[in-house]
Amino acid sequence: QVQLVESGGGLVQAGDSLRLSCAASRRTFSTNAMGWFRQAPGKEREFVAAIIRGNGSTRYADSVKGRFTISGDNANYTVYLQMNSLKPEDTAVYYCASGKTSTQVANKPDYWGQGMQVTVSS
Numbered sequence: 165q166v167q168l169v170e171s172g173g174g175l176v177q178a179g180d181s182l183r184l185s186c187a188a189s190r191r192t193f194s195t196n197a198m199g200w201f202r203q204a205p206g207k208e209r210e211f212v213a214a215i216i217r218g219n220g221s222t223r224y225a226d227s228v229k230g231r232f233t234i235s236g237d238n239a240n241y242t243v244y245l246q247m248n249s250l251k252p253e254d255t256a257v258y259y260c261a262s263g264k265t266s267t268q269v270a271n272k273p274d275y276w277g278q279g280m281q282v283t284v285s286s
C-alpha cells in the first residue's frame with residue numbers, strides 16, 4: 165500500500181496563489197503518475213491535473229489550464245500543484261492521487277490522499 169500525504173492549502177483571496185504538495189510513502193508502479201482532484205460542496209469529485217513522473221508529461225482539466233501547474237520532485241517523490249490566479253470557483257477539498265499512468269490517475273487512481281481544504285474568497 166501507498167500513503168499519500170498532502171500539505172498546503174488554506175484560505176486565500178481571489179487572484180492569489182497557493183502551492184500544494186503531496187508526498188508518496190514509497191515508490192511503486194502505482195506512483196508512476198500522480199495528480200490532483202478536487203471536490204466542491206455538493207458536487208462530485210473532479211479531475212484537476214496529473215503528471216507522469218518519468219517524462220514530466222502533464223494533463224489538465226480545461227478549467228485550470230493556464231492557471232495551475234503540476235510538477236514533481238523525483239528525489240523525494242513529491243508532486244506539487246502550483247495554483248495561480250485563483251478564483252472562488254476553485255474552492256474545494258483537494259485530493260492527491262496516484263496510479264500507473266496519467267489516464268489511470270485521471271479516471272481510476274490506485275491511491276488517494278486524505279484531502280485538504282482550499283478556500284478562495286472573492
